[in-house]
Amino acid sequence: ARARIKELTARKRAAERLLNIGWWEIDTATETLTWSDNVYRILDMEPGGPTPDIDEIMARVHPEDRDIMQEKLAAWRDGKMETFRFEHRVVSSREKIKYLRGYGEVVQTDTGQKLVGVVQDVTAMTAAAEEIRRSGELLRTAGRVAGFGGWRVDLAAGMCEWSPEVAQIHDSPGTRQVSVDQAIAFYADEASRTNIRTVFDRCANEGVPFDEIVDIISARGRHVIARATGRPVYDTEGQIVVVEGAFQDITRFENMRREAEETSELLSSLLEQMNDGFYVLDSEWRFTFVNAFACDMMHKTHDALLGHSIWEAFPEAADTEFQHACKRAVDSGEPQILEYFYPPHDAWYRIRLYPVAQRLIGYFRDITEERAGTDRLRLLEAAVAQQGDVLVITEADIEPPDGPRIVYVNEAFERVTGFAAEETIGQTPRIQQGPGTNRATRARIRTALERGEGIETEILNYRKDGSEFWKDLSIRPLHDVEGQITHWIAVYRDITLRKSIQNDLRRSEERFRLISNASSTAIWDWDIAKDRIWWSEGLVKTFGHAPKPLQNPKWLWRKNLHPDDAKRVQAANKAFLEGKASKRNLEYRVCRADGSWALVLDRAILMRDWNGAPMRMLGSLTDITETRQLEDKLRHSQKLESVGQLTGGLAHDFNNLLTIIIGNAELLEDHFDTAGSAREMADA
Secondary structure (H helix, E strand, C coil): CHHHHHHHHHHHHHHHHHHCEEEEEEECCCCCEEECHHHHHHCCCCCCCCCCCHHHHHHHECHHHHHHHHHHHHHHHCCCCCEEEEEEEEECCCCCEEEEEEEEEEEEECCEEEEEEEEEECHHHHHHHHHHHHHHHHHHHHHHHHCEEEEEEECCCCEEEECHHHHHHCCCCCCCEEEHHHHHHCECCHHHHHHHHHHHHHHHHHCCCEEEEEEEECCCCCEEEEEEEEEEEECCCCCEEEEEEEEEECHHHHHHHHHHHHHHHHHHHHHHHCCCEEEEECCCCEEEEECHHHHHHHCCCHHHHECCEHHHHCHHHCCCHHHHHHHHHHHHCCCEEEEEEEHHHCEEEEEEEEEECCEEEEEEEECHHHHHHHHHHHHHHHHHHHCCCEEEEEECCCCCCCCCCEEEECHHHHHHHCCCHHHHCCCCHHHHCCCCCCHHHHHHHHHHHHCCCCEEEEEEEECCCCCEEEEEEEEEEEECCCCCEEEEEEEEEECHHHHHHHHHHHHHHHHHHHHHHHCCEEEEEEECCCCEEEECCHHHHHHCCCCCCCCCHHHHHHHCECHHHHHHHHHHHHHHHHCCCCEEEEEEEEECCCCCEEEEEEEEEEEECCCCCEEEEEEEEEECHHHHHHHHHHHHHHHHHHHHHHHHHHHHHHHHHHHHHHHHHHHHHHHCCCCCHHHHHHHC
């Protein structure tokens, strides 16, 4: 019997320690508390020590649980409870919170009535249950958010049990159990139903798990894309008794995936069709995507690039500015832009590098021709800037008050006008006009621009300092590919000096014409090499001869020479051409248009080339007929005057003699008698 008692005692201790329980009893009469050693351990107290009384135990009960525990204790004391159940928290001697669960009954013993029971430390169980509860709550929350739940089919019963989340996915929130056939009937079409039946049967019969993307039509007619997974559950004998799994609504994700795939396909299509190179490198510098245009520019096939390192495919690019830019983009996370010359292709590329999610995206184009064009444009700009002519480019809109606005001027503009480029851009060319600018010319320019036509003219403008200058202006429209005018280009040069020379020349010609007309002189210019002679208007006004069309004036001159003078004049001209003299004067007779003869004075100068050969002769032909006639009359008058002077002298001398004679005669009259022969002689 003792052995049996020891065995039972040992089992009791083992059970206490395994289940973490202890026994206790309370003497009803004295309320003395007694408990086992394991209760001491549960409360972190030393076994064998003093046992606390009921009040001390109540003080250890957690404050939030103490009132309920005191109510139960009072009911026991009042005899209202035959059994005593409790579950509360206590604070152990080590200040730890422990969860206790106990049970006691009132028993009658030889020593009196006692409350006998057990207490169990359920701290770990409570924590595990709380963890399970939290996990379950998180799982349910995740299920609600992610749209998934569980299902279970008891093969013997042929019934499918749904979790609330699965029922919600099927729009059947109150349904927890359906038959397998009812569950499969939700699938969208016969092909889907056949497929899910096949994979379910294989799982149920052969133990093959499944994971399928399926389409169902919910109880409300809503199309749902779901993921259905299943696995077999075996009994102890290895027989499949249950198929269980998960069911997730992936409609939103699947639609997003499909949209992403469509977008990706569209993007790939666009990238393939674009006229620029595009490629993607992974973290190991390997090509993961490259479009067709990039392959063409790289002179490589897709197979030669995809999966290969860019530095292996293009070793000449290693340790160059391009590689440095790639590394800067990856290290800094900042985009990089560069223009890079790749010698094997003899080409320039403009490359943009974008680091994205451990990848490097490259976008590039061949700019060889563009750079050549830029170089040509730069050369053109330099030439335009250095040219002497002014270049002004304006917008197409010519409407006042601001149009057309200037968008470009070259350096010659600044030199000629005094206006700086920065103060001119945005202004209208009318800033150069002033009071002396001809309104009619301005109107002609505007009319041409309104018609979209070019124009060439001369116009007076003003510099920044207010001084006048003339310009030879040419305006032309600039069209785009559609034929629309986009800009106006004006080119002009300062012709102030030329205008001044022209004015001086015009005044000189006017003076020459007046002098020529007043002096009865014809000017002539003989081009000896071409044997052509030019006559001024004096040939007509003075001599009445007007050369007919296609008639050589030289022939007209020769034709009208006096026959008696022709040989002498021609001989003089020949001697003049062959000699070394540079001037000569001749007088000869020329027949006028009315048939009268004019005596002319022909003065000429001769110009020779570097070799001394006659090149050009210029001269004047002056009608000196009247001059010669006046000279003849003057000479005749002078002769008459000389005769008069001689006659007057003789008369004077004779008068003097006659006076003497008369005087003497008078004396004789006085001397002689009044009669007689002597007197008669004196009277005689």
